[in-house]
Amino acid sequence: METDVILSVEGxxxxxxxxxxxxxxxxxxxxxxxxGKTLGIVGESGCGKSVTALSIxxxxxxxxxxxxxxxxxxxxxxxxxxxxxxxxxxxxxxIAMIFQEPMTALNPVHKIGKQMDEVFRIHFPEMAxxxxxxxxxxxxxxxxxxxxGRRIHEYPHQISGGMRQRVMIAxxxxxKPDVLIADEPTTALDVTIQAQILDLIRNLQDETGMxxxxxxxxxxxxxxVCDDVVVMYAGKIAEKAGVQDLFHHPAxxxxxxxxxxxxxxxxxxxxxxxxxxxxxxxxYELPQGCRFxxxxxxxxxxxxxxxxxxxxxNQGHTVCCYLYPRGH
Amino acid sequence: MSEFLLTxxxxxxxxxxxRGLFLRKTxxxxxxxGVTFAIRPGETLGLVGESGCGKTTVGRGxxxxxxxxxxxxVFKNRDIxxxxxxxxxxxxxNLQMIFQDPFESLNSRHTVGNILEEPFLIHRIGSARERxxxxxxxxxxxxxxxxxxxxxxxxxxxxxxxxxxxxRAIALNPELVVCDEPVSALDxxxxxxxxxxxxxxxxxxxxxxxFIAHDLAVxxxxxDHTAVMYLGKIVEYADADALYERPLHPYTxxxxxxxxxxxxxxxxxxxxxxxxxxxxxxxxxxxxxxTRCPIxxxxxxxxxxxxxxMTGAKDQGGHLAACHRAGEYTD
Numbered sequence: 001m002e003t004d005v006i007l008s009v010e011g012x013x014x015x016x017x018x019x020x021x022x023x024x025x026x027x028x029x030x031x032x033x034x035x036g037k038t039l040g041i042v043g044e045s046g047c048g049k050s051v052t053a054l055s056i057x058x059x060x061x062x063x064x065x066x067x068x069x070x071x072x073x074x075x076x077x078x079x080x081x082x083x084x085x086x087x088x089x090x091x092x093x094x095i096a097m098i099f100q101e102p103m104t105a106l107n108p109v110h111k112i113g114k115q116m117d118e119v120f121r122i123h124f125p126e127m128a129x130x131x132x133x134x135x136x137x138x139x140x141x142x143x144x145x146x147x148x149g150r151r152i153h154e155y156p157h158q159i160s161g162g163m164r165q166r167v168m169i170a171x172x173x174x175x176k177p178d179v180l181i182a183d184e185p186t187t188a189l190d191v192t193i194q195a196q197i198l199d200l201i202r203n204l205q206d207e208t209g210m211x212x213x214x215x216x217x218x219x220x221x222x223x224x225v226c227d228d229v230v231v232m233y234a235g236k237i238a239e240k241a242g243v244q245d246l247f248h249h250p251a252x253x254x255x256x257x258x259x260x261x262x263x264x265x266x267x268x269x270x271x272x273x274x275x276x277x278x279x280x281x282x283x284y285e286l287p288q289g290c291r292f293x294x295x296x297x298x299x300x301x302x303x304x305x306x307x308x309x310x311x312x313x314n315q316g317h318t319v320c321c322y323l324y325p326r327g328h
Numbered sequence: 329m330s331e332f333l334l335t336x337x338x339x340x341x342x343x344x345x346x347r348g349l350f351l352r353k354t355x356x357x358x359x360x361x362g363v364t365f366a367i368r369p370g371e372t373l374g375l376v377g378e379s380g381c382g383k384t385t386v387g388r389g390x391x392x393x394x395x396x397x398x399x400x401x402v403f404k405n406r407d408i409x410x411x412x413x414x415x416x417x418x419x420x421x422n423l424q425m426i427f428q429d430p431f432e433s434l435n436s437r438h439t440v441g442n443i444l445e446e447p448f449l450i451h452r453i454g455s456a457r458e459r460x461x462x463x464x465x466x467x468x469x470x471x472x473x474x475x476x477x478x479x480x481x482x483x484x485x486x487x488x489x490x491x492x493x494x495x496r497a498i499a500l501n502p503e504l505v506v507c508d509e510p511v512s513a514l515d516x517x518x519x520x521x522x523x524x525x526x527x528x529x530x531x532x533x534x535x536x537x538x539f540i541a542h543d544l545a546v547x548x549x550x551x552d553h554t555a556v557m558y559l560g561k562i563v564e565y566a567d568a569d570a571l572y573e574r575p576l577h578p579y580t581x582x583x584x585x586x587x588x589x590x591x592x593x594x595x596x597x598x599x600x601x602x603x604x605x606x607x608x609x610x611x612x613x614x615x616x617x618x619t620r621c622p623i624x625x626x627x628x629x630x631x632x633x634x635x636x637x638m639t640g641a642k643d644q645g646g647h648l649a650a651c652h653r654a655g656e657y658t659d
Contacts, residue, residue, distance in 0.1 A: 044515035160604050190378035190542065192601045195586035199600055217516060220588030224595055243592045261520035262590055263549035265572055270527060270550065273520040279485055280515075 006211045007033040007056070007095070007179050012070035014048075014055045017063070023283040025051040027235045028307075030070075031228075033179060038205070038212040040226030040243070042219060046280060047232040049215045053181050056213075057097055058087055074178070093123055096172035100184035102164035106156040112167050113152025116140070116174070123175040135174075143170045144200055162193035166200070173204065180205075181213045186221065198225055219262060223247055228316065231255050234280055234291035236307060241317040251319040254292045290322070298323055330405055332366040333536050334390070334504055339363045339399035341382075341389045345609070358608050359385040361560035362399075364635070367553075369503070372530070372537040374551030374568060376544055376583075380605055381557040383540045387506040390538070391423055392416065403504070421451050424497040428509035430489030434481040440467075440492055441477035447499040466495040470525060487518035491525065498529060506538045511546060523549065544587055548572055556580050559616040560608055562635055566647040576638055576649040578657040579617050615652065623657050 014026040026048040033039045041049045054060050056072050058079065072079040074094060079087065099105050107115055116136040120127055127135070140148035143166045156164060165185060172180055182201065186194040202225060205212055214225055222229055222243070229246045231239040231254065239252040250256045260274035278295040281287060287294070289304040296303065302322050311324040341360040344353045360382040367373045375383045388394045390401050392409065401409040408419050427433035434443055444463045448454055454462065467476055470491040472484075481489055490510060497505055507526065511519040523546065529535055541547045547554055551568040556579065564577040575581045585599040603620045606612055612619050618628040633650045640646025649655070 044517060162604060190605075191544075191586040192378065192582060193604065194588075195598055195600050196602075198588070199598070218588065219516070219590040223590045223592045224588040247590065247592050258516055259590065261517055263520070263523065263545045265545050265548060265584070265587065265589070267549065269548065269552075269568055272524050272527065273549070275520050275524060276517040277521070279487065279518075 004034050005032045006035045006075065007213075008071075008073045009052070009056065010071045010073070012052065012055055012072070013068040014051050014060060015066050015068055017066070020284055024068075024286070025235055025283060026055065028070075029230075029232070029235075029237055031230050031237070031240060033211045033213060034228070035178075035211055036205070036209045037227040038214055038225055040222040040229045041213065041215045041232060042217065042222050042229060043232035044217055044280065046234070046283065048235040049232050050183055052232075053097065053183050053213065053215055056181065057091060057095060059091075059097075092119070092172075092177070093175040094177055095179045095181060096175060096177040097181040097183065098165070098168045098172050098185050100187050102161070102168040103156060105168060106164060108156055111153055111155055112159070116152070116167070116171060119171045119174040139170045139174060140167075143167075143173070143204070144196070145170070160193075162189055162196060165189065165197055169197075169200065169204070173208070176208065177210055179211045179213065181215070183215045184217070185214075187216070187218070194221075201225070219247075219258060231258075234286065235283065236291055237310075237320060238292065239317075239319045239321075240310075241313075245314070245317045249313075249317075251313055251317070251324060252292075252321050253296045253298050253323070257295075257297075290320075330402070331368060332402075333369040333404065334538070335366040335400070335402040336386070336390065337364055337400040337402065339386065339389060339401065340397045341385050341394055342397045355609055358560050358611055360389060361608075361611070363557070363560075363562055365555055365562065365565065367504075367536055367538065369536050370530070370534045371552040372539050372550050374547035374554040375538060375540045375557060376542065376547045376554060377557035378542060378583075378605060380559075380608060382560040382608070383542075383557050384508055386557075387425070387508050387538060387540050390506060391420070391425055393425075421447070421500045422503045423506070424500070424502040424504070425506045425508065426490075426493055426497045426510045429513055430486060430493045431481075431513075433493055434489060434496075436481050438480075439477065440472075440479055440481065440484075443481070443492065444495055444499060447496060451500060453500070462499070466499055469498075469529075470495045485518075486514050487521060490514060490522055494522075494525060494529070498533065498535075501533065502535070504536045504538065506540070508540045509542065510539075512541060512543065519546070526550065544572075544584060556583065559605060559611055561616060561650065562648075563617065563651070564647075564649045565635065570647055574647075574655075576647065576654040577617075577651045578621050578623055578653070581657055582622075615650075617651075623653050625653065627652050 010030045012026055012029045015022050015024045029052055043049045055067050117132050120132045120135050137148045145151050145166050186197050226243050229241055229243055230237055233254050238254050257276040276295050289306055290308055293299045293303040308320045308322050310318040310320050311326050312318050339360055340362055342356040342358055345355045347354040363386055377383045389396050396409045400407045441463055444466055445459050448459045472491050511522050539550050548568050554568045554571045555562045555565045558579050564580045582599045582601045601620045606619055614630045615628040615633050618624040633652050635648050635650040637646040638649050638654055
């Protein structure tokens with residue numbers, strides 16, 4: 001394994017058993033997260049980005065969610081083969097996660113200070129109570145919670161959405177993780193608060209050197225915070241690239257279409273936007289070939305045959321599309 | 329006859345707070361606190377701001393879904409906020425609304441055919457056959473297949489449901505449509521489809537839009553003029569291009585600066601506002617933005633700035649800002 005890679009996902013297949021049969025939410029997904037860097041996973045609802053994150057944490061809902069194949073390597077350890085007890089030492093401690101809606105992730109009947117103390121108690125059982133409180137206060141201060149001495153006595157419903165997300169980030173950082181998975185952490189927040197939280201995550205990353213997996217549907221956020229990007233569509237990876245390549249030399253027709261369809265502040269007003277016509281195929285009726293074929297302006301006969309294999313464009317940039325023959 | 333289709337004049341919408349055993353009124357939420365603007369026929373006014381700024385309440389106040397506390401809503405030279413119910417109903421067919429959540433705004437127990445026929449039934453328009461014909465035309469216009477007539481809202485995706493919501497809004501050939509965050513619940517690739525549809529319909533039917541959203545890029549794309557709201561007040565109003573090119577209010581500047589631009593070359597300096605939006609129950613005295621303003625001075629703490637013309641004339645679409653130091657903020 002390359003030395004600068006902290007986490008790698010290989011050939012991940014995750015499925016759900018539903019009344020209408022088994023559906024594959026994530027199909028053959030692989031990527032590498034570099035130490036201290038931010039990997040973005042971008043895609044629209046149902047593309048499998050959150051399921052990928054939950055699979056890494058082994059938190060798929062049971063019993064319907066199953067990881068069928070693949071490996072998730074944290075340095076040299078395959079997380080998917082760990083015993084359940086061993087996974088407890090990974091979650092929160094080596095890999096931590098923050099979610100879109102912090103209200104559902106916090107316990108509504110406990111004060112936030114108490115919830116924060118508990119996280120320390122789990123990760124550092126040897127710590128004395130007084131020391132724990134000290135740590136809680138200092139971590140709250142570090143994530144920008146003003147007047148932490150007063151805030152610890154408040155309940156989650158008494159604080160704003162932005163403040164709740166700061167509490168979640170503090171909890172995630174308590175175990176000093178190597179990797180932080182952020183699943184749409186700013187989607188529910190206003191833009192000025194989003195800017196605060198993105199800034200906070202960036203600063204904490206600089207301080208601690210942790211790697212971040214940033215999951216979002218917002219290409220603007222991706223452009224602002226990520227080093228590497230994975231574009232997902234209907235459970236598959238469409239394209240992987242460094243952030244500059246992705247935005248300046250996108251290869252996949254889906255990536256190109258997405259970039260052209262966003263209204264821009266510096267764009268002309270009242271002009272028709274570029275449109276990706278049609279809809280994402282249902283996971284129940286996935287086509288055999290490329291999943292973007294029915295919406296793709298460049299679709300060819302071969303696109304219906306099988307999902308295209310990855311073509312390497314250049315260092316760190318691969319695309320799954322028949323427009324780019326392999327070995328070119 | 330005024331050149332404006334809609335004029336909103338010093339609109340206030342306050343919600344009383346009742347507390348205690350005898351439900352005594354203990355305060356008010358000052359959701360909309362003196363908002364003034366006007367829209368010309370066929371134009372779009374974008375109303376932008378963060379959650380809790382009162383933008384949705386303004387839209388609903390115009391349609392009388394909330395009762396205004398004071399102020400006028402003048403539609404085609406008549407103050408519709410005080411019209412008797414019966415007369416308002418006649419006007420109401422010219423005023424329609426598109427909602428953010430197409431899951432909640434369509435009755436899940438009615439077929440799409442029933443949903444689209446309802447406006448004609450309410451206003452007693454056409455025979456049964458004419459109504460069915462009109463429903464078919466509407467579906468075709470918004471790009472939904474004809475068999476939808478027999479189907480229920482849950483059988484459609486978010487984007488399709490929003491198309492159905494739009495079909496219902498345009499059914500009676502309205503003049504003004506209030507669009508309340510019509511694309512913020514949709515995926516990126518579907519957003520652009522809906523925005524294009526709204527633009528096409530505006531051109532074909534000469535619709536006037538009040539377009540309410542939190543996404544400045546989306547608002548700018550659709551608007552002729554843009555108004556920025558903060559804590560129940562308009563803080564800046566200008567031609568949509570001018571607002572983005574030469575923002576005069578420090579809040580507008582910060583809002584524009586906070587937008588993540590989809591280009592990694594633009595990373596770097598942002599204006600990051602500290603703190604959060606104060607509660608509309610106890611808005612700060614003086615300028616409401618002073619608690620977060622990077623250039624606030626003594627005067628801002630006690631003297632409230634008025635929305636005044638910085639360039640051009642106040643009622644002729646000039647560039648307005650409510651700030652004692654308008655235009656002085658340059659990083």
